[in-house]
Amino acid sequence: IHTAWQKWQTGITDHLDGELAFIVCDTRENRLYAVRTPGSALPIFYHISDDRIVLASAPKGIFALGDIPREVDEQRIADSLILNYEDRESSFYKNIRSAPLGHIMEVRSDRVAMHRYHDLGDAPAVRFANDADYAEAANELLQRSVVNHMRAETTPAATLSSGLDSPSVVVCALEHLARQSGGTAEPLISFTSVPEPGWDGRAHGNGRVGDESGPVRALARRYPELDARFVDSAGRSIDHDLDKIILLAEAPPFGIGNLHWANDIQRLAAAEGRHVILGGASGNQTFSFSGSSIYAQLLRQGRLIKLARELYHIGEPGARWRGIYSRVFKPHLPANWARKIQQMRGIAEGSGWPIFSAVNTDYAADMQVDERAEKMGHDHGFSGFVRLRDAMNQMANSGVGEAGQAVRSALQTLSGVQGRDPMGSRKIAEFCAGLPADQYIRNGEDRLLIKRMMAGRLPEEILAAPRGRQAADKHLRMTRDLPRYHEEIERMGDNPDMAQRFDVPRLKRLLDSWPEKTPVCDDDHPDYKIALIGMNRAIATSRFINWVNGKN
Incomplete structure (x- = not known):
């Protein structure tokens, strides 16, 4: 890295291909750079105050200084409970930020700038003969x-x-x-x-x-x-x-x-x-990559004959017609419109995050999670994309x-x-x-x-294998530990701050009516997605908050 930086300086990003995160201090120019490559590079966290900037590979390296308090960022907690992680520079701590993947951070004496250097939307077209x-x-x-x-x-x-x-x-x-x-x-x-x-x-x-x-x-x-x-x-x-x-x-x-x-x-x-x-x-x-965005893309391009031909091959006539809306038209709609149409069609995903999140709805409203999600472009209704490249870019x-x-x-x-x-x-x-x-x-x-x-x-x-489901035995493992989960949710309810964040009555009702078999649909349990997803996320988040606050 040192040799490459000496040769290319900030142009090094054009030559990096790997899971890399590093910091360079240029003493001659009195500048500091933090670089994270796209993909799976490890984190770089930073803290900025009036008289200094501190960078570390983990928050503990910043808190070790002793004068920066370790405090939970309440907004990040609320956003994460509805799976909105689109503020990629935020962390779970107040006054601690993170350099995003595919970015280079430049620190000068008079300013700090974050530059995105990698975007799949800029990738050149690749074409071969066959x-x-x-x-x-x-x-x-x-x-x-x-x-x-x-x-x-x-x-x-x-x-x-x-x-x-x-x-x-x-x-x-x-x-x-x-x-x-x-x-x-x-x-x-x-x-x-x-x-x-x-x-x-x-x-x-x-x-x-x-x-x-x-x-x-x-x-x-x-x-x-x-x-x-x-x-x-x-x-x-x-x-x-x-x-x-x-x-x-x-x-x-x-x-x-x-x-x-x-x-x-x-x-x-x-x-x-x-x-x-x-x-x-x-x-x-x-x-x-599945390529499922092709239908919306063909409509956008006006290639209607090609679109009709692709639609013809997607299944039986009934399934074909039912899929036209979701494949062709839904990705073109604003996310809130798509959710409303799903609700009118009786599709559970149209309800958004309440079907899978155990967050307290009053807390969610106070933290304006819906407004923030819309502003950030977070689509928990999974409306889809009108271009394949957009879908790839979002996934990456x-x-x-x-x-x-x-x-x-x-x-x-x-x-x-x-x-x-x-x-x-x-x-x-x-x-x-x-x-x-x-x-x-x-x-x-x-x-x-x-x-x-x-x-x-x-x-x-x-x-020819069908798609797998990892941890399919989750219900078995959780059923074995139900008494312990009951105790944990009770403790959550006894803590006013936790009761404010989480829908404890809903979690208690779920445990009291715990399904006898792995729930896979509403017929098995009306809150089956809370059983499979929401409860464990609430437990993990509450334990994290307790750890930060020094509680068991």
Whole structure:
């Protein structure tokens, strides 16, 4: 970094491709720079007062000075409870800010400026003669990225699901190991989360499956050199190690449903002497992008014949007509209009955040969460986008992704294992943003690019697998701990400040009418999304606030 900075100065950002966060102090110019690359770079926090600016990789580095109080930012708490993280510079602490991903912060004696240097909207168009050339270029990028991310003292491990992304990373890693050593390197170990025994087999989400082990075993049969292992985290609670994560991350996790198995996998990798674990978390916004925005984009472009042809392929006539509004017209509407139409159609998502958030509605109104969300462009009704590139840009630069970096750092600290995502490199993101829409979806078939890339390399069980649902056994784990949750919600209600923030009566009603089986729709429980999402987020947030305030 030092050599590159000397050569390019602030132009270094044109040459960076990796998960990097760094600070440069230029004593000759009396300036300071903080840089975070796009993707998954670790955080940089800062505090500005009249006589100084303090920067650190974690809030504790700022609070260690002793004269800056650690106080919760109430507005950030309120926004986060409705999943609005679009103020990407805010933190969970008063007077502490964060440099966003893809930005360079410049500090001079007379001013502080934040410059966004990376925007997928500026990515150049990528055009080849035919589909095979697109797939070949994409494969070359992915293979190079996987090799770069495998640099470590020992062979990395990998997380592995039944989707298209992590299996593609694993196959590329296996191919590299075979080329590198002729099969003599340490084997690649993969870890797949599976439900613990006793799970009722139900999974939330249309067509989702909760046990992804079948397609993964098919992949292991195709590649016998893969050491595929399955992790059920039997006996673990949903909030296992939550307090440690809060202590290390100094923030409430965005969601705690997957913490138990993610933590177990990293511990198991460390026990095998693997200090790097590969994944494919960014694949949905790059190579396996669904392309579902094509319908609204074609309408915007006035390509009505092409639009009609694509709509013809999306399903049975009834489903086709029902989908025209949501696919074609809804993305063009203001978010509040789209929500009102959903409400008139009786669609739950039209109600917005109240269906999944346990925030006290009076508190939400006092904190003006709706007004702020509208001003920031936060759409909790998921209206969609009118251009594929806009959808990719939002996925790559969402505040939710930003908020998760501190937790990633905490998990790495707990286990000593670094998570790496070859699918999320800058070069890959820009390449994918520049592709024409029909490389992702055509004639009703989506995720075309990754399917062509991996044809003949992934088994049919993976290529045709339905979408998985991680932590599908959440209901089983929570049911086991209901008495403890009752006690925690009671304590929440006994604290006037907590009772002001959270809808404690609603949480108590949920616990008193806890469903006997995994709730997947309103018929199972009218507050099933609070059971699956809202309650755990309320618990994580309340524990974080108590930790900041020095309470148990």
